[in-house]
Amino acid sequence: MADPLRTQASGGVPLLETAGLTAFYGDAQALFGIDVVLGEGERVAVIGANGAGKSSFMKAVCGLVRVPAAQVRLRGEPIGGLPPGAIVRRGIAMVPEGRRLFPSLSVEENLRMGACANRVGPWHLERLYALFPVLKEKRRQPGTALSGGQQQMVAIGRALMSNPAVLLCDELSLGLAPVVIKEIYDALPAICAEGMAVVLVEQDVALAQRVADRLYCFQEGRVTLSGPAQALDRAQISQAYFGV
Ligand SMILES: Nc1ncnc2c1ncn2[C@@H]1O[C@H](COP(=O)(O)OP(=O)(O)OP(=O)(O)O)[C@@H](O)[C@H]1O
Numbered sequence: 001m002a003d004p005l006r007t008q009a010s011g012g013v014p015l016l017e018t019a020g021l022t023a024f025y026g027d028a029q030a031l032f033g034i035d036v037v038l039g040e041g042e043r044v045a046v047i048g049a050n051g052a053g054k055s056s057f058m059k060a061v062c063g064l065v066r067v068p069a070a071q072v073r074l075r076g077e078p079i080g081g082l083p084p085g086a087i088v089r090r091g092i093a094m095v096p097e098g099r100r101l102f103p104s105l106s107v108e109e110n111l112r113m114g115a116c117a118n119r120v121g122p123w124h125l126e127r128l129y130a131l132f133p134v135l136k137e138k139r140r141q142p143g144t145a146l147s148g149g150q151q152q153m154v155a156i157g158r159a160l161m162s163n164p165a166v167l168l169c170d171e172l173s174l175g176l177a178p179v180v181i182k183e184i185y186d187a188l189p190a191i192c193a194e195g196m197a198v199v200l201v202e203q204d205v206a207l208a209q210r211v212a213d214r215l216y217c218f219q220e221g222r223v224t225l226s227g228p229a230q231a232l233d234r235a236q237i238s239q240a241y242f243g244v
Helices: 054-062 084-090 107-117 125-131 133-137 148-160 178-186 205-211 234-242
Strands: 016-025 028-038 043-047 072-074 092-095 166-170 197-201 214-219 222-228
Touching: 016 054, 028 043, 028 054, 028 197, 028 222, 043 054, 043 205, 054 084, 054 092, 054 166, 054 197, 084 092, 084 107, 092 148, 107 125, 107 148, 125 133, 125 148, 133 148, 148 166, 148 178, 178 205, 214 234, 222 234
Parallel strands: 043 197, 043 214, 092 166, 166 197
Antiparallel strands: 016 028, 016 072, 214 222
16 A cells, blocks of 8 residues: 555655664664654654653754764655754754753844744744744743743744744643643644644653654654554553553
């Protein structure tokens, strides 16, 4: 049967693919051959326990952890191991775990930093302010003076300002109140409206199932389960998540 992820993108090539992705910190291996495929406009969630390798995967894709070139491909082109700036210019932007705003810059300056990639697309300051109006109100304040949820909006906005084809979001909900998490995730359809694809690392499995088209479960640096988000049941996920 035809694989929709390979046929929907041009020439049968997926938008983003990792093939046997391995990653190391010195001698310590964190990823042991991760195969992930992302189609145009798809939303994929990566779940797994602490230390499963989710953040290492995201860092490997965006160039923060060096990996062999052919292990990460964007529209078929090997991009593994390129410097992070080069990967952003090719269309992959990251919302990092813990937001990592520039503390000495205002909200607006943080947002403008994302535009350094010089990519053309639908995202610009005014559109971001329409999406998250509170950021316009607070645009002259230091980014780090904002609440956690507002800082997350800045981190998302900064990534969107590079007009990516793929947005990587590492634990958007970390440390946020449920009402704020809902506000952030409610913005996702508007963020994806032009067909941008998203990879989300999410600790809340039920939330991941609600927002993603497909899930990958990692355990100890390997994919233990993948499939359509709604089709995977709790028992399968628990087995893949905890290995019990
Ligand atoms: N900078 C680092 N140096 C050495 N080892 C690291 C480093 N970062 C992560 N690791 C190790 O790599 C493995 C995967 O960690 P990673 O942070 O990718 O997992 P994770 O699934 O994102 O976990 P969490 O949910 O806690 O963020 C773990 O064994 C971790 O200890």
